[in-house]
Amino acid sequence: MNPIIKNILAVIVAIFAGGAVNMAIVTISGSIIPPPEGADVKTMEGLNASIHLFEGKHFIMPFLAHAIGTFVGALIISILAANNKFKFAIGISIFNFLGGLIMVLSLDAPLWFELTDLIFAYIPMGILANKLISRNR
Numbered sequence: 615m616n617p618i619i620k621n622i623l624a625v626i627v628a629i630f631a632g633g634a635v636n637m638a639i640v641t642i643s644g645s646i647i648p649p650p651e652g653a654d655v656k657t658m659e660g661l662n663a664s665i666h667l668f669e670g671k672h673f674i675m676p677f678l679a680h681a682i683g684t685f686v687g688a689l690i691i692s693i694l695a696a697n698n699k700f701k702f703a704i705g706i707s708i709f710n711f712l713g714g715l716i717m718v719l720s721l722d723a724p725l726w727f728e729l730t731d732l733i734f735a736y737i738p739m740g741i742l743a744n745k746l747i748s749r750n751r
Contacts (some may be wrong), residue, residue: 617696624694628706632687636679643675648738662722673727680735684710688743700744707740 625739644655654660687710688703696700714736718728 620694621702623698624702625706626693627694628687629693629709631690632683632685632706632710634685636683639675639679639682643679645692647671647675654710663699665722668709668723671678673723674704677727677731677735678697680710680731681739684736685743688740689747692744692747699747703744704737707736708731711736 618737649655649672650664650669653664653667655664687706691702691706692699711732714732718732
């Protein structure tokens with residue numbers, strides 16, 4: 615297969631798979647760690663209005679969704695890309711980072727969570743996923 619076509623398909627699959635993992639974790643998160651009493655988590659406005667009710671434990675699942683979703687996307691692209699696997703893994707990580715940055719700008723979460731999420735859930739996961747695949751080849 616043409617390397618350019620292969621890389622384009624790898625990007626599409628990696629973005630879709632990483633996003634699906636992220637959404638799956640977000641979807642089940644409320645059954646693992648229920649939101650605080652009285653919190654409306656169904657809309658962004660409701661989430662912003664009730665974010666002050668959240669404790670540290672309520673930020674575990676969003677962090678895991680971002681980190682594991684990014685890891686899966688970077689892992690997949692590190693396997694499927696025809697070349698420049700590390701660059702593609704970092705590219706997927708940056709793509710997810712931008713989504714995280716949009717969330718930080720639109721949600722009034724605590725600064726400690728925003729920094730932890732932006733620093734540890736994206737670029738390090740892309741590096742880790744790529745190193746894992748590179749070591750096994």
